[in-house]
Amino acid sequence: MIRDPREPTALQDAVRTLQAGGLVAFPTETVYGLGADAASDEAVAGIFAAKGRPADHPLIVHVPDLPAATHFVAEMPAFARRLAEAFWPGPLTLILPRRPGVATAATGGQDSVGVRCPGHPVAHALLEACAQASPPVLGLAGPSANKFGRVSPTTAEHVRSEFGDALLVLDGGPCEVGIESTIVDCTRGQPVLLRPGVLTTQQIEAACGERLARPHELEQDAPRASGTLESHYAPRARVRLMDAAALQSALDVLGEDAAGIAIWSRAILQTRSGRVPRRRMPDDAREAARLLFAVLREFDDQGVRLIWVETPPAEASWDGVRDRLQRAAAG
Structure with a gap:
């Protein structure tokens, strides 16, 4: 309630x-x-x-x-x-x-x-x-x-x-x-x-x-802590991280046959299929963090099988987002 x-x-x-x-x-x-x-x-x-x-x-x-x-x-x-x-x-x-x-x-x-x-x-x-x-x-x-x-x-x-x-x-x-x-x-x-x-x-x-x-x-083992398993934060759909070039190449290969896929990316990508749900990832790391889990849940609710995500930048401000996406992809 x-x-x-x-x-x-x-x-x-x-x-x-x-x-x-x-x-x-x-x-x-x-x-x-x-x-x-x-x-x-x-x-x-x-x-x-x-x-x-x-x-x-x-x-x-x-x-x-x-x-x-x-x-x-x-x-x-x-x-x-x-x-x-x-x-x-x-x-x-x-x-x-x-x-x-x-x-x-x-x-x-x-x-x-x-x-x-x-x-x-x-x-x-x-x-x-x-x-x-x-x-x-x-x-x-x-x-x-x-x-x-x-x-x-x-x-x-x-x-x-x-x-x-x-x-x-x-x-x-x-x-x-x-x-x-x-x-x-x-x-x-x-x-x-x-x-x-x-x-x-x-x-x-x-x-x-x-x-x-x-x-x-360090030599001694770390204490167990929440959210540190290799696989965590996973939606029902399979998550895959790729750079923008790999995302575009995969869409080009699939062409009009692309289906069951959703994309979250910063780059503007072209697809010949109208059946690919897409959301734009914010350029700001904190805004991307705020939206991350809601976007994954939204795509899950749409029944997609695969969620393709553009790999976040290799910058310290993106460490938290990158960590959650890597663990989601490990699932």
């Missing part, structure tokens, strides 16, 4: 559902999340069951502010605190040492926990209302509100199409960012990028005052 959070009882109903161990979908600036009480292993199990997600694949815990993170976090290095102060509320998740005995199921049994303070006003209002309730819900485990491995939702209607009308969904409108948060591991003495997002390497390094490493540069 989609609810307008401005309704007098919408937030109260959401809080009561969460207190009772139920699930609530809520908007963030990145994508819609499927929320449960992060401190309740039983409630978190409901997320894994609803999504069809492996129970050892950790979830991100959403908190209303930096002080609230201390309920779940054992310690926060100075560089991690600088990142939180620079980008929270916002699209950044920090992997930190977990406080023993807290959020065991949400973290997949690891001794680390991913925490984030979302910037969407509806998410913030829900988290604040949860924290002030009696008994309080001090944080929400909140993976993307879709079936495991599939395209993330950026509208309330996307969520309803995944889970039906039984799930309470707070409608905060289309997500402004459109792809999941940047994830930085802060458990290994230096910041390590586990998942790119809209925040660039330069922004992160400038904020924390340290070089941002990649997992392969």
Whole structure:
């Protein structure tokens, strides 16, 4: 059931559902999340069951502010605190040492926990209302509100199409960012990028005052984190990345026989078939990120078998979009 959070009882109903161990979908600036009480292993199990997600694949815990993170976090290095102060509320998740005995199921049994303070006003209002309730819900485990491995939702209607009308969904409108948060591991003495997002390497390094490493540069294994599987974010149609020249050549070969194909590209391409749905990819990386998942879902709804996407530019600002498309294509 989609609810307008401005309704007098919408937030109260959401809080009561969460207190009772139920699930609530809520908007963030990145994508819609499927929320449960992060401190309740039983409630978190409901997320894994609803999504069809492996129970050892950790979830991100959403908190209303930096002080609230201390309920779940054992310690926060100075560089991690600088990142939180620079980008929270916002699209950044920090992997930190977990406080023993807290959020065991949400973290997949690891001794680390991913925490984030979302910037969407509806998410913030829900988290604040949860924290002030009696008994309080001090944080929400909140993976993307879709079936495991599939395209993330950026509208309330996307969520309803995944889970039906039984799930309470707070409608905060289309997500402004459109792809999941940047994830930085802060458990290994230096910041390590586990998942790119809209925040660039330069922004992160400038904020924390340290070089941002990649997992392969370090000897120890990275903690498991959300959205880092090789195949993820996949629509039903098969995604293929090609440069503009390869896209045009493939269309030339198919000619009027092109069918069951959709194209998302920056380049203006010519086709002799009128049966090829096309959307133009924005030249701006942030705008492309905002539209990415909605475009993939739109093409899926049109019943295409193949989605051909022009490979994003090899620029830092496009890292998050490129990452999501590569994982979608791996499916």
